[in-house]
Amino acid sequence: MIHFIENGFGLNLKTAFAAISLAIIGLLVHSTSASAQELDIEKIFFCPAGDMSEDDCLYARDTTLITCTACHVFTPFVKAQKTEEEWDSFLESHRGRVEETSDEDYEDISKFLKSHFNPDNPVPQLPPELENYSLPPA
Ligand code: HEC
Numbered sequence: 825m826i827h828f829i830e831n832g833f834g835l836n837l838k839t840a841f842a843a844i845s846l847a848i849i850g851l852l853v854h855s856t857s858a859s860a861q862e863l864d865i866e867k868i869f870f871c872p873a874g875d876m877s878e879d880d881c882l883y884a885r886d887t888t889l890i891t892c893t894a895c896h897v898f899t900p901f902v903k904a905q906k907t908e909e910e911w912d913s914f915l916e917s918h919r920g921r922v923e924e925t926s927d928e929d930y931e932d933i934s935k936f937l938k939s940h941f942n943p944d945n946p947v948p949q950l951p952p953e954l955e956n957y958s959l960p961p962a
Pocket of ligand 1: 891892893894895896900901904914918921922933937959960961962
């Protein structure tokens with residue numbers, strides 16, 4: 825019985841965390857900003873994208889949001905318009921920050937970032953709370 829609960833929870837943990845972090849961001853923005861309508865999560869983190877299927881893209885999106893918002897909000901990477909080469913070199917230098925992430929998941933994050941935040945796509949406008957969010961010290 826206990827095992828069943830643990831397994832069920834484990835399987836859904838990732839999706840649950842992504843949903844929770846999105847809900848918290850949504851609430852935060854909604855309660856503090858008159859411009860809450862400006863933040864369209866589905867538009868910024870759209871799926872499908874690149875050569876990923878809808879399912880692969882949604883999985884990569886969860887992985888990116890969980891992994892990459894542990895220390896800072898998503899502002900620095902959704903505002904980036906990096907080429908594939910620039911993302912590769914950035915991700916190489918940021919790898920040590922997410923040592924527990926598997927190479928496979930890191931590859932998903934890489935695909936997600938490259939297919940969304942590049943010079944071909946417009947820079948998303950964020951509400952002031954997120955727009956002005958500063959990075960933690962290195
Ligand atoms: C362990 C904490 C931590 C995690 C996890 C983390 N970051 Fe960061 N990130 C930082 C810190 C600290 C900075 C401040 C500048 C620096 O040292 O690079 C930063 C800066 C950045 C920047 C701006 C700097 C630049 O060179 O463009 C981007 C973009 C970024 N992070 C993206 C990500 C992505 C994508 C992920 C997920 C793979 C991620 N971060 C995960 C700590 C973290």
